[in-house]
Each structure stands twice: as C-alpha cells, then as structure tokens.
Amino acid sequence: NAGVTQTPKFQVLKTGQSMTLQCAQDMNHNSMYWYRQDPGMGLRLIYYSASEGTTDKGEVPNGYNVSRLNKREFSLRLESAAPSQTSVYFCASSEVGPEQFFGPGTRLTVL
C-alpha cells in the first residue's frame, strides 16, 4: 500500500497563476483533509471532506477550492496564487477514529 500520495512534490508559481494539488489514498478511508504548514504557525486545516460527496471549510479556506473526486482522491485548487500561499501543503486521510495519515507534502512557492 502506498498510503497517501501527493503530486507534485515541489512547485513554483507566479502571482496570479492557478494550479491544482492532487492527493490520493489507497486505505479506503472516508475522511480526507488538506492542511498548510507555515513556520511558527503549525498545521492549519484548509478544507476537509468527511465522506465522498461532501466538503467543508476548515480554519483557513480563503483562496482555495477543493474537489472530492471519488473516495480515493481529494484535490486542492488555487485559482489565483498569492505570495501568502507560499507554504508546505499536506493531505491526510482517516477512518472512523481520529488518527490521520499524512502524505509527503507539496512545497509551494509563489513569487
């Protein structure tokens, strides 16, 4: 099992460009999450999906959209990237209990 996979691993964007971060899990988990991690801020929840077909805002959703494509895949889209969105993005999944399993992360720089 690959667990949680994310693509790309690294990305550099110019201000105003758009991109989609991809996430997939092969553990048959119902819930999936997107976080960003910034120095001194810890991990902050952007959006989550409790089950296929549902999505909800987390703590910092502004500037992002998500799609739960199916049970396996949960994508995060930046429509018009801003330097404030420079961060490391982690996708995670979980089943019934609260333990979450994280992907390796995407390092995004917005110039």
Added chain:
Amino acid sequence: RKEVEQDPGPFNVPEGATVAFNCTYSNSASQSFFWYRQDCRKEPKLLMSVYSSGNEDGRFTAQLNRASQYISLLIRDSKLSDSATYLCVVTAYGGATNKLIFGTGTLLAVQP
C-alpha cells in the same frame, strides 16, 4: 490564545538523557489527545495516543491531566534517531468528522 501551546525549543540533549515536553490546550471539551512526530521536511506521523491513565510505549511515556488541560511526553534514554519535532495534537469536534488541532511543535536535537 492558541488552542494548543507548546514550547518550541529547541531542546538540545545528549544521548542517553531523559527529556520531557509539555503542552497545554484551551478547549476543555477536547476528547482525544496525541503526540505526533515530524522529521525535518517530512510528514507528521502518529507517535502515540495519550490517555488519562497515562500510557507507555518503550522509552516513551505520555500523560494527560484533564483538570489542568495539560499533556506531557517523556522520552527516556534518548537516541540520535529521536531528533525530530514533536507535535501535540487534540481533537475538535464539529461537523461530520474529527478535526485535529496541532500545536506548533517542540524541536528535539539529541547530540552524540
């Protein structure tokens, strides 16, 4: 006030030392508590859950004090491989799933 607060460190300790990390949380309704470990430039991974009765996993002991809203992690006989950032995590209930609230982490550097 942050929902989960930790001393960011760094804690620089020699191999073999015992080191303790503390964490406080603000939401008295939180039900589940964890320590996650994050290696440099890697993803967080669950280290252990924390129970009111305390729990031990090898060299690691976690304690929870609900009255004081305080969580601790004790590492005995530190190894070089223990060098990492340790994240204190509590659950926040809302909506249809369990959300986790992460502390900013405590950096541990074990020196040879």
